[in-house]
Amino acid sequence: AAKAAGRNCIRFFLPEMDTALQARIELERTIREAVLNDRFELHYQPLFEMSQRRLAGFEALIRLPAADGTLIPPLTFIPVAEELRLIDQIGAWVLREACRTAATWPEHLTVAVNLSPTQFVAGSISGIVAAALKEAGLAAHRLELEITESLLLGNTETIMAQLLTLKAMGVAIVMDDFGAGYSSFSYLWRFPFDKIKIDRSFIQGLDGSHCQVGTVVKAIIALGRELHMRVTVEGVETANQAAFLESADGDQAQGFFFGRPVPASELSASILADFEKTTPTPSSATAQAA
Ligand code: C2E
Numbered sequence: 001a002a003k004a005a006g007r008n009c010i011r012f013f014l015p016e017m018d019t020a021l022q023a024r025i026e027l028e029r030t031i032r033e034a035v036l037n038d039r040f041e042l043h044y045q046p047l048f049e050m051s052q053r054r055l056a057g058f059e060a061l062i063r064l065p066a067a068d069g070t071l072i073p074p075l076t077f078i079p080v081a082e083e084l085r086l087i088d089q090i091g092a093w094v095l096r097e098a099c100r101t102a103a104t105w106p107e108h109l110t111v112a113v114n115l116s117p118t119q120f121v122a123g124s125i126s127g128i129v130a131a132a133l134k135e136a137g138l139a140a141h142r143l144e145l146e147i148t149e150s151l152l153l154g155n156t157e158t159i160m161a162q163l164l165t166l167k168a169m170g171v172a173i174v175m176d177d178f179g180a181g182y183s184s185f186s187y188l189w190r191f192p193f194d195k196i197k198i199d200r201s202f203i204q205g206l207d208g209s210h211c212q213v214g215t216v217v218k219a220i221i222a223l224g225r226e227l228h229m230r231v232t233v234e235g236v237e238t239a240n241q242a243a244f245l246e247s248a249d250g251d252q253a254q255g256f257f258f259g260r261p262v263p264a265s266e267l268s269a270s271i272l273a274d275f276e277k278t279t280p281t282p283s284s285a286t287a288q289a290a
């Protein structure tokens with residue numbers, strides 16, 4: 001009877017497991033193929049300078065084209081690429097490509113690149129960054145490297161040393177997704193970040209019943225200022241949220257309200273030059289909505 005039940009179980013679960021396994025194998029194949037044939041894409045999302053009401057730069061966000069023409073988001077394939085030990089290679093490509101693209105933009109615009117913790121394991125990240133800058137002819141101060149606190153959970157001494165080397169090169173070091181984890185605050189005084197990006201869950205909490213979240217955002221902005229770190233607020237989607245940020249005196253804002261990530265080819269010279277005219281300001285967007 002047990003054997004029969006076992007057989008039933010197998011019959012019941014097998015098709016589903018098979019589908020998941022097939023999807024995983026297909027994803028691995030797509031990743032390997034993209035690495036071999038340079039098939040990844042970078043999309044660029046604007047960062048908006050609040051006080052000057054103008055474009056400050058872009059964050060480079062990777063996408064993996066699937067066979068059916070859709071784009072696989074990074075949160076789906078980056079963990080798999082890390083397991084396959086392909087993230088170093090992919091990460092180096094992202095750095096080269098982002099630096100090359102930024103070198104074609106007006107000189108006041110920056111480019112931000114996300115780094116995976118495993119890119120620090122081999123210990124050669126500063127060399128890879130230096131090579132990408134040199135090859136593109138991009139000034140180091142135009143590159144921002146975004147890390148998350150998960151990087152700092154590990155072997156902090158060697159990580160800190162590598163971050164300091166990068167900072168000494170003139171590259172900006174950014175703490176991404178600030179406040180999303182459990183221990184963000186304990187790293188603020190251990191490393192002189194150039195910028196912190198407040199996780200989008202905060203600004204998006206404004207629209208809910210979390211009446212204190214605005215106070216917390218303002219406090220983080222004030223803390224950043226005291227620590228000489230610039231503060232970007234991520235995930236700004238509505239005119240209300242943008243208006244709040246103006247009052248909160250944050251340095252930069254990023255989110256669908258200011259612009260979605262787009263391929264470099266869609267960042268025409270006129271968009272780059274006239275961004276302030278084409279970007280909805282909080283007040284004009286409110287007027288349109290009204
Ligand atoms: P992140 O660095 O925090 O990037 C911001 C993410 O939020 C992006 O998702 C962006 O599309 C999304 N986003 C921006 N504005 C809004 C908004 O107003 N509302 C909402 N709901 N979302 C918004 P994306 O592109 O899917 O990237 C997800 C994460 O994947 C990134 O989070 C980053 O941690 C990682 N990632 C992206 N590109 C790379 C890369 O080249 N290398 C590595 N290692 N990680 C990457």
Ligand code: MG
Binds near residue numbers: 059114146176
């Ligand atoms: Mg980021």
Ligand code: MG
Binds near residue numbers: 176177197199234
């Ligand atoms: Mg983020």
Ligand code: MG
Binds near residue numbers: 177
């Ligand atoms: Mg994030």
